[in-house]
Amino acid sequence: MSVETIYKVILYPFINESLASLKAMTNLTGSAGEAFMDNVDDFRFKGYAVCSEVTGNLDGVIMMHHYPETAVSIGNSVCQSMFGEAYEHTEMTDDLRNALAEWGNTIVGRSTDLHRRYSLDYGFSSPYFVEDLSQMDQYLDGVQEVVTVPITIDGVGRYYFNLLVRSVDYQEGGIKREESVAIENSHTKALAKDSRILLVDDSAMIRKALTRFLHVLGYSNVVEADDGTGAVELVKSNPPDFIFMDVVMDKLNGDKALAQIRALGSNVPIVMLSSVTDQLLVNSCKAQGISGFIFKPIQASNGTEIIQRYLKVAD
Structure with a gap:
């Protein structure tokens, strides 16, 4: 299977949603580099990662991971955007872990929804956060291919998307971005201020x-x-x-x-x-x-x- 094919069918929604969520949740701007094949034997994890297991026509793991300093910068930006106050941590904290996990959850949730809408035969597990590099080697067991896409954040650094492929039964399909509109509350009476x-x-x-x-x-x-x-x-x-x-x-x-x-x-x-x-x-x-x-x-x-x-x- 070509890099272009994997990128189009599996990775494209994740990259697209990653850049959109980066802008929406951090006010930072990023751009995606070209997809390329990593050498499995030489592949090394950079640091903090949000992972989701891939099932169905592809057995593997999709992983969004960062160098520690990039993870801290993004985490600070997510917190600042969400809470409206400055965050200037220089090391990983529980707040930053939660921020990165929430950012990852948003990206994975929206991306996997696009896969479901267009009947692409892939399933994805709930995302999980990993920061112990000693645990990450387990994800390389049985991996035959690694597709990598670097994402450059203006003024911050890089993070990476990796698709770790164990086995695949490819069926081609196209993906386009589709927006949805929230349901509004139909109630007309304001909720009392002492409400629980x-x-x-x-x-x-x-x-x-x-x-x-x-x-x-x-x-x-x-x-x-x-x-x-x-x-x-x-x-x-x-x-x-x-x-x-x-x-x-x-x-x-x-x-x-x-x-x-x-x-x-x-x-x-x-x-x-x-x-x-x-x-x-x-x-x-x-x-x-x-x-x-x-x-x-x-x-x-x-x-x-x-x-x-x-x-x-x-x-």
């Missing part, structure tokens, strides 16, 4: 950002859950007045938690959040009764305005 609002997301960074946006709007009665199971239990024990809930989470996805909450007889307004824009998923959530669907990323520059609109808070 539940935030459900496995990203501590997203929960922190949403809490800040809510505080700006005057909502301080905010509780959190880091997975769908926790959300269901909170609805049982101390029902909230409003819920913002991520779709893709480790233990129980938000669409499944939504179904369980509705099965309990609860009509609590729920706004879903996701980087995945799969219309089937959106329609499934709509059928179960939601008050909106927000497509990530959500930033300091627009976060308060978006939340304000969904809660119907007056200007």
